Amino acid sequence: MRAENRMGYQTVIYKNRPQIVASACAVGPREGKGPLGEQFDLVANDADFGQESYEQAEAALLREACRICLSKAGRGEKSIEAMLGGDLLNQIMASSLAARSLKVPFLGLYGACSTMAESLLVGGMLCDGGYASPVLCTAGSHYATAERQYRFPLEYACQRTPAAQWTVTGAGAVILALPDASEKKAQACLARGCMGRVVDMGISDANNMGAAMAPAAAATLCAYFDDTKDDPKQFDRIITGDLGMVGSELLLEWTEKLGHPLPREKMMDCGLTIFDPGQDSHAGGSGCGCAASVLCAHILPKLASGEWRRVLFMATGALLSPTTSQQGETIPGIAHAVVIEGVQG
Amino acid sequence: MILMYLKAFLVGGALCALGEIIILKTKLTPARILVCYITAGVVLSALGLYTPLVRFAGAGATVPLTGFGHTLAQGAIHAVQETGILGAFTGGLTAAAGGIAAAVFFGFLAALCFKPKPKQ
Amino acid sequence: MQNSSSKKHFVAQYKQLVQAITPKSKVGQGCLRAFWVGGSICVLGQVLIDMSMYFWRFTMTQGATFASITLVGVTALLTGIGVFDVIGKYAGAGTVVPITGFANAMVSPAMEFRPEGWVLGTGARLFTIAGPVLVYGISSSVLVGLIYYFLML
Structure with a gap:
């Protein structure tokens, strides 16, 4: 079992x-x-x-x-x-x-x-x-x-x-x-998941969440690819939650250093998708609602239509509390991932 | 008179530009900058260095928060001269009462009339 | 498992990378904006002082208090209608350093925490940001008064 x-x-x-x-x-x-x-x-x-x-x-x-x-x-x-x-x-x-x-x-x-x-x-x-x-x-x-x-x-x-x-x-x-014959046609299905570990690389700047979260994102991706021996190229998209401009760049650099280079053209960040650069959102969107709304409005419809067949959806979190932050504690990061696949034919 | 405005502009602007440099270079939050400025104003004023700046630049020195510190310190010193040791406690706040009371009162009034809105 | 020195090296490497990738604020542009907006607020203060001295025969000190109160009032109004944070976003320290920054730091939490009630919301939170300014300003002025008293003896 x-x-x-x-x-x-x-x-x-x-x-x-x-x-x-x-x-x-x-x-x-x-x-x-x-x-x-x-x-x-x-x-x-x-x-x-x-x-x-x-x-x-x-x-x-x-x-x-x-x-x-x-x-x-x-x-x-x-x-x-x-x-x-x-x-x-x-x-x-x-x-x-x-x-x-x-x-x-x-x-x-x-x-x-x-x-x-x-x-x-x-x-x-x-x-x-x-x-x-x-x-x-x-x-x-x-x-x-x-x-x-x-x-x-x-x-x-x-x-x-x-x-x-x-x-x-x-x-x-x-x-x-659970799949059920009486069920209406599903949008997609979950194939795998990867539970993230808390990773802290000593970033304490609460105005640079991307930098605090990128190491956790890298750790979860590396763990997933180590565990499954999957190839990043097998995914239509590797989607991050809200790393933003700074964090996305750091993720690419850091995963390469850890021995799991990612294909830049397959990467997508919800925080960079939800706002237009002209909307003055600086390094991009963040928050639980960022990954959640982009998943429901953008990612799942593309899987349902068959445009994408397999994506890795990974949302990242900065486990920051104003109290410990003021006490001088650094910002621990976490990232969880699920592999979502289309159910076409 | 025009010269006075020019001096107020230059001195006030310089104090603000210095604050901007401190914010960007040290990552101090604006609240900390305010604390630094007011304390610096008190100290400079106590050492007798701020009064000449006020004479020179007028509002250019009194409007920045260092000027607020200057008001507090001068109030305390003058009150000590007049009423002795009690003045150390009453003087500062008495001199700065206008600004503080205004901020409390107008703050309350604004809460009564307006609701905060995120920018779209 | 990594030993502690190589782990430290690892963390240091990451911090270097963060330094290199994180975009920097534009110091020159920020200073220029803070300078002209802050300077203009001070000129406005000077106009108010001169006006009060001319029309109401205020002394210089009274005039300065009048200017402070007026600037605080104007800031409260601009904060209330949601304009002041837009100016502040442009000017940075240019609106923080003058007394307008102190006023905004009192008015904005007073409005923000109103849903938590008039006493524990607005009443208590009015001082969340500006409170430290009063604590350090008043404490240091008392200290100055005491030192002055003992020097006079």
């Missing part, structure tokens, strides 16, 4: 190939004006999404993403056997509030910006092992709530450094289910 489910030290195999039966995302107005604007299921007119506070807005976006996803799958809330998700707020409050209104069994996760990959990774295991199916995997973030928690008040006047990233306002939801 164990040998069938595992490969090497960090890689897991989903032998029943849980299917992604539906996905949906809801984003803020700034993301709606970006290059993927047309592809999002819901674009909020206002950053507060008609709510009293930005925390409530973040929860509402996540809730809407879940609702749209459920209706796309043609399922009621009661059919969901487990919901997994997280966000950037203290006590992952937005996810808890969304789960409160959905009334489904809920497992909260925290992986900073890597949460979407983490929820797919763990959700895939629950599904594959037969413990829960269908599973709702989610992640979300909001620019305004992240700013006030990690940086400054919105109206505080300060300059961002060129390496700083812009937290995406958005949420994504994916429904995983």
Whole structure:
């Protein structure tokens, strides 16, 4: 049993190939004006999404993403056997509030910006092992709530450094289910996953998250390729969550140094995809919602259409806390990956 | 009179440009810069170095936060001269009360009237 | 397993790479912007001082206080309508160093934390950024007063 489910030290195999039966995302107005604007299921007119506070807005976006996803799958809330998700707020409050209104069994996760990959990774295991199916995997973030928690008040006047990233306002939801004859056609399926280790290379600049996360991304990719002996060229895309301009470049350099050079033309970063360079997002987008919304709006549709057949989706997180950061602690990074394959013919 | 404005512009601008260099070169956050400037103002003023700058540049020296420190220090010194040791405690805040009270009051007023918005 | 010295070397190599790849802020451009915006705010302060001295016969010190209060008020308004952070993004230290920076540091958290209530939100958080300025400014001025007192004895 164990040998069938595992490969090497960090890689897991989903032998029943849980299917992604539906996905949906809801984003803020700034993301709606970006290059993927047309592809999002819901674009909020206002950053507060008609709510009293930005925390409530973040929860509402996540809730809407879940609702749209459920209706796309043609399922009621009661059919969901487990919901997994997280966000950037203290006590992952937005996810808890969304789960409160959905009334489904809920497992909260925290992986900073890597949460979407983490929820797919763990959700895939629950599904594959037969413990829960269908599973709702989610992640979300909001620019305004992240700013006030990690940086400054919105109206505080300060300059961002060129390496700083812009937290995406958005949420994504994916429904995983075991293959079933009665099921509608799936978008894609999970083939493998790779659990990341926490890696810290002594970066303490909270304005350069890409640099803090790139070593973790490199470590997870190297572990995956060591464990599976896969060739990076076998993937249509190797997709990173929010390394941004600086982190993406560092990843290429550092994986080469570690002996696993990556093909530059196959690399894609969600943080560099979601915003246009003209949108003043500096080194690119970040946040749980970045990888989550790009996955649902861009990556899964391409797999469903057959344009891509196999991608490695890896979201990276900077496990940063304002408290330990002020105490002088460096920023630990983490990256989780899942291999998503198309289900065409 | 025009000369006074020119001097205010040059001295005030130079203090700001220096702050920008410190921010970019040392990665000190703006809050730390403010603390450095106000403390530097208090020290320079106590040593008698800031008053000549105020005479020379007027608002160019009083508007930057070093000028705020200068007000605090001069207030404390004058109050000590008038009322003795109690003045050390009452003088600084009394002299700077205008700016501080204004910031508290207008801050409260702004919270009453406006809601923060992320830029799109 | 790597031994500790080669691990240190490894980390140092990475930090070098980060240094090389991370784009740098433009110091010259930043200074120029801070200089002209900051200088202009000071000129505005001088205009306010001169005005108050001319119209209301204020002393120089009173005039300076009047200028501070007015600049703080204008900053509060610009912060409230969401303009000040745009200016600050352009000017950097040019708006931070003048008293406008102090005012913005008080007004912006007061607005930001309003959803947490008038007392524990706005009331308490008003000082989150500017509090240290008052702590160090007031403490050092008390110290100066005390030293001055003992030197006078």
